[in-house]
Amino acid sequence: MLLFPVWGSILFCLLTGFLPVVGMEPAGGARSGSEPTPDPDPDPLLSPSASNCSQLTLKLEFSTKVVEHEYIVAFTGYFSARARSHYISSAIRNTRDQDLEWHIVPRENPASDFPSDFELVHIRQASPSSLLTLEDHPYIKRVTPQRKVFRTLKYFPCKFALRGTQSWQSSRPFRRTSLSLGSGFWHATGRHSSRRLLRAIPRQVAQILQADVLWQMGHTGSGVKVAVFDTGLSEKHPHFKNVKERTNWTNEKTLDDGLGHGTFVAGVIASMRECQGFAPDSELHIFRVFTNNQVSYTSWFLDAFNYAILKKIDVLNLSIGGPDFMDHPFVDKVWELTANRVIMVSAIGNDGPLYGTLNNPADQMDVIGVGGIDFEDNIARFSSRGMTTWELPGGYGRVKPDIVTYGSGVRGSGMKEGCRSLSGTSVASPVVAGAVTLLASTVLNRELVNPASMKQALIASARRLPGVNMFEQGHGKLDLIRAYQILNSYRPQASLSPSYIDLTECPYMWPYCSQPIYYGGMPTIVNVTILNGMGVTGRIVDKPIWQPYLPQNGDHIDVAVSYSPVLWPWAGYLAVSISVAKKAASWEGIAQGHVMVTVASPAENDSEVGGELTSTVKLPIKVKIVPTPPRSKRVLWDQYHNLRYPPGYFPRDNLRMKNDPLDWNGDHIHTNFRDMYQHLRSMGYFVEVLGAPITCFDASQYGAFTNTRTECGERRRPDITLSMFLVKAQQWWMPDTGGANVPALNDLISVWGMAFGDGLYEGDFTLADHDMYYASGCSIARFPEDGIVIAKNLKDQGLEVLKQETAVVEGVPILGLYQTPSEGGGRIALYGDSNCIDDSHRQKDCFWLLDALLQYTSYSMTPPSLSHSHSRVAPPAGTDRLLPQRLEGNHLYRYSKVLEAHLGDPKPRPLPACPHLSWAKPQPVNETAPSNLWKHQKLLSVDLDKVALPNVRAYRPQVRPLSPGESGAWDIPGGIMPGHYNQEVGQTIPVFAFLGAMVVLSFFVVQLTKAKNKPKRRKPRVKRPTYLQQQQQTTMGKNPTV
């Protein structure tokens, strides 16, 4: 359980805020800051060619000041312009101040024809007392000075920014008492478009999502049992009216919440006052599964889950998560819950913005995994993302999260009373759980509500966020009202997630859209999830059919499909592998077609025994084909030989990262090596992934083969294995191998007379004018004498770890370049540390070196800065030292794909057969795909246009600027603040008087109970609640500079 804030540097942004209004509380901390980011977000949309400069710093400035003689007169209701003018003149007459000169400031905008609840009035020489008398008028609510807001956005190229920082703005409501303005606040972000700058934020998340529309229709969650698995809840909390039961599953003898997390989560779901939840009348079941120290174990969860099944819980919120999807007892139990019709909603994790950070159980197909956004519809930085990693290395990950919703600065119940703000995906999760509870209560035939149909309704209704890929936003942002419409016209059916495959659509289908396919490349795999609302179990009838569209070159691709033999519980996978046909080897263009799948489930309500429900779904496919690139441009990434946690415990490459010692991000070019991938793409390389043994590819087709896990850590002396784990009693748990499997790598490179040594080094150095950091890397122990070897002075980290002594070793060989002597022979480059291209915990990148090495291996161009470096040394013969051996008694063979246990030493396994895709027999059709695949893929039998809209109260209009890509039919009742028009900003955008101090949304990942990251079999599973402690003002962290 390591508690660890993320350290980052802080950047103060300019902010000025005047608050000259008499009788108001002074502003709170007027502060703005930037978010520490070790990993800048190289948004492919923002910076398509961002090779060296993938970071932008956004600087936001604003100020407000009172406009002289102008006042906002707010009314108690909505009145026509004439009536407003009449009320004001009669009110001014009542002041008996005859000197008052006044006129109404005209607002010329389309909204002026409609009734309004405020007026902007120019009054000369108004005394405070006369203003107060104005408020005596029965229809005038209040009079406030007009203020003007100045706002500018500035982008700074990365060289002006602090290294590794990207600013991230956030604000929180000003503490104001005399103005209702305080309850709304302005956000500003420059991430996508300045049009998104302005938005009124009503204070209640339930109202933002229009829950009050459903409340007015009489739906409040009654009759739905919702379980909160968290830190408990106090008995007499004033916010809750229907707490059915509280149970404790921890070793602490209390049912109360000593932390506030569980209360907050329960409040978002079901609070009935102050900060309202979604379903105040739902039946709350509180399961206390976390201690006040945030400790929890799988076994507590198992017993509590069993009780939830017995109690026939309908909706269960799990604001927890961890990397261990190999925790079979837990994963099986979650399946068991959904199989018993419990709708599971879980937080996707707070490990963003790094890719490959999805948490279990939110990454399961049967669970609704929820990511977080802020109130400007940006994906929250902390929200975990990237594909699932269960399927690696042979397959490709699924799309998660399923949906996103507000998870940043959301208000919910305080521990004893009142409200507070929290951020984190564990805040977003109860927003969805509450919405799901409310939705379930609107359905007359509850039989139709099950984990699959609910998820289908949520994802079919979600609103896609522009400029964000599907591995960050899933299907988009929760839309409660549309989900209500879909759910109430739902008929049991199967659907797909994603519902179409358009490999040309950027950025939504990133990374697929970032690299076209070509003949001879590794097949592109898209892992589609089948959701089956017809029953807990289902099967695919016959085989999926591939139907290429002849008019659209569908015959230029080959498609192979593999799928779950049984769809249970409620879901299964459909993996589509796409390859280019030989006849298109030098063709360039777009090819389209579709795959048809029929799903069948036993009919439960059919009087005929053995009856089945069936549902046929179509999966459109669209790909871009290019001619096969030359060999020198093709790089092959070895995924097959990566070992990782789970299941084994393999220490991270950088041993300094003790708070996150396990390597769990998948080591894939689309997870934690994403920056490297984007860099290589921007340099024109085509990167493919090898998910099979090395014998399964044709090396003559590739310019480079990358096995990046070249790290040390394998020690012969058990005392310095950094044996971080032990377990039961006297048994030591030791790393099964180093971060890189050095002995295996040595086996591979020994034919060229090369080997890595057993030293473990770290330190800063300069190479070819680049600052470098060697993070727990190893040295080259043996190298051919005609090769180029670069050596640097580094610290012996092994010694430091062992004895806390610092010793600098001179001339540690770290880089080697070698040309094999044979005619047309290949070239080999070795570098002892991959941390500099890994996104997780990277300190200094070395993409320049990667470029140089690829130039060398592909084109035989040796950078002079390396070949003529002062650091060049004679290649080590390495005969004097023993090379690293595996630790005695290690269990690598259990996790390795190439070793197997024998009596005595593990021996290489016989290589498995290379995977063979059986290409589907095409059934060509003379069809043409619609131009927009996405819009055509919604749930069958649900036509949103025809579904009746709920009767929304019309007299509380809300104006809110549209985001790009969003349809106009959007209306948020409630929470409207009076304001005025600011002509500078836009004709249709009302600017409400702005008061605000930007506050650092102190992105405090309190990495609670990090012991979750524990080794397989050895450590108890410890769940951690996925929330961030928001707005803690201790933001002066910094990156560990090395």
Add this chain to the structure above:
Amino acid sequence: MINSRFVHSSFILLLESQRFESIKRVGLPITSHDILYLWILQEERTIRDRTLLEVRDSDHRIPWKVRFNLGNSSRQIIQCRNSIQGKTLLTDELGYVCERKDLLVNGCCNVNVPSTRQYICKSCLANGCCSIYEYCVSCCLQPDKQPLLEHFLNRAAEGFQNLFTAVEDHFELCLAKCRTSSQSVQHENTYRNPQAKYCYGESPPELLPV
């Protein structure tokens, strides 16, 4: 050079979170051994915690109230509860196991199908642990299992109080008892016996060596 304050403060946080005041070593940099030590302590604590879930003293009995409907399975039943979750099999409350396709609209298994069997202990071992959940439930519903179940209830640990005091009848008891639970795991993330993990009997699954 790594910031020593960084390392140090993380260590303190870690210690405080764990309340391992006794080994707070202010002023020294954290080492791998410190981490190791913390984990050792925590592991020990876990093992201690776990014992709380097992029977401690015979005085404390959970107030269970299960109604066993001994031998009256011949009673006319219009609507059956069943085990709901199965991938291919289901067990109804009369103890019949059938395939999903052989389930009647009223939730009962179609007894006229030859593959439907009552009180079947297929895949169950002598210690009362089975590899298939539905067979475990069916086996547990055998009337002669009542004494065994009562004995278990009388000795059930405090940790199971919530669950087993809420159980109302024989069928619910068997559904709940056969599920994997805290008794089914070792090291929190591995089954004691992945082959036979559903137990109607008193003892946890036999511990298989890793």
